[in-house]
Amino acid sequence: MATILIVGGSGCVGIETTKALLRDGHQVVSLSRGNRPLSPLANVTHVQADILDPQSIHSALEAHAITHVLHAAALRTTDCKKNPSQAVTVNINGTANLLEALSHYGKVERLVFTSTAAVYKVPDDNAFVDESAPTEVLNAYTATKLAAEQLVECYSHSHNLPATILRPQIIYGPTRGSDGSTAGITSAIYKASNGEDFTIPFGGTTYFHYSEDVGHYHAQALLHSPHHFARYNLPGESLDVSSICQSLNTLFPKSSIHHTPLRYPFANGLIDHAFLNDFPNTQRTPLTEAIHTMTQAHPPRPLQPQRHQ
Template sequence: MSNTVVVTGAAGFIGRWVVRELLERGYTVRGLDDLSNGSHRNVAAFEDAEEFELTEGDVRDEETVSELFDESVDACIHLAAEIDVQESLEDPQSHFDSNVVGTQTVLEACRETETRLGLVGTCMVYDMDDSGSGIDETHPVKPASPYAASKLAVENLAEGYYHGYDLPVTILRPFNTYGPYQKTGMAGGVVSIFTNRDIQGEPLKIFGDGTQTRDLLYATDCARFIVEGTFSDEAVGEVLNAGTGTDISINELAEAIATGDTEITHVEHHHPQSEVQKLQCDPTKAKRVLGWEPEVSLEEGIGRLREWLRDEADA
């Protein structure tokens, strides 16, 4: 057994942490990324490793994708996707093409080679109007954007391959993930944006009243969940959520990140219709099926991210 894993979206934020997790576990990784959102910088630490190879290409290209698969491949972790909610509202076609057509291409490659698939979805597929005390996998779905709709569509496609062809598929839905290598502009996550602004001495801008909450998962915990979920025989055919099980308001998050005399301001929300008021995961099933639990606290995660951003600024 050669222990080779195909990772699509390998040079993205979560992708690079998944690659790192796999390499540390002794796997050989064949990465695919079109670098529209990911970058060589994200995977620079691995590019000299014999066990890592990055192919620059489009997940919708059947030839490019099929060339990554052969009898030595044990699994595919599919992360390549367009992930911007606001952009999907402005350009739904590109999200459909990348997410739905791209996933179909990956599913066909997996079917032809009988390769198990870890499909990385999103918590944004859930009905956010009634999230109660935590969202588990039985929670109703209600995609509120073309992005979320495309992600739910590909989960259904993958389930069709599981039931129709007996393809080993696991659907993995991490909640809000943050950490080093995440973008710090508007396309980044709130933790990365706030921490970067605090380092720069700029005000932390909160959209709306700041009472909205998030369940924040550190990048290494997310990567561990994705790898373990993909390889677990008990998880095949299942949907699994990953989060800490605790949410924090954006106001409290800003207070936790702001240092010295960093100002915290509230600004009008530029797309209030897509705001999620409460986002809290119930990760009970992942613990039961995988024995997985998050290890990095929010305080520690912010500290690691701050140190990394400082080093980047000094580099």
């Protein structure tokens, strides 16, 4: 049985990974800066620490005999745009602090870092991209995520730290929350099920991941990675936002779901063969099934993950 430290345990990735790990009988320690637990899940040990304070991280690692670490804490795109210097402090310096603490601790069997597929340069033909595709820095968020990836890779090689980097595109689902424009798919599903109108703030074709699947992928990467260092695109579905609107309007005719013409600088999809080859027991929930799960007769109220401040 593993003991996993979740850095960013109150966010969508942290919550879903925690759920997957608890189902398999592992112990989860969730890190928060304040003295109140932020994770809404039971059976989780909460510890007060801060990635801006490497000594507090090292103390948490020692106190709870941590075996694996998930680093999913970061400022979102809009917050990075508003305050680039804070983006550097949290996303880059915070990652460096965590890596330094892990290096001194020396007992972690695997670090998993949640990055983003927004780092890829969009090919001229919008084709799918694999992990070897060129990257492009378009904003402070992708710049800091790429820098953090490089730090993780550096420590993996120079400090013998087993590490895995995961790149999701757009995550949707009950734990996604409503922050950020990419939450528009999640909001549209709930609005439609309530018979309300809604406009998704973007359009075009891109790659989507159901939140529960994302938690499963992270748990797999934490516990079953076959390589000392690896970088993976996460499995998902390439979907056109127009088709999502059409599906929701058909399923919930009392609502009217539309989208704007805005396209994100994302490729049409991710090539996920590497992940599927290394983790053959991977689940992948199609949108239609996800909608059904999210909108049953009495759906749970969506959790609202809190952002790292």
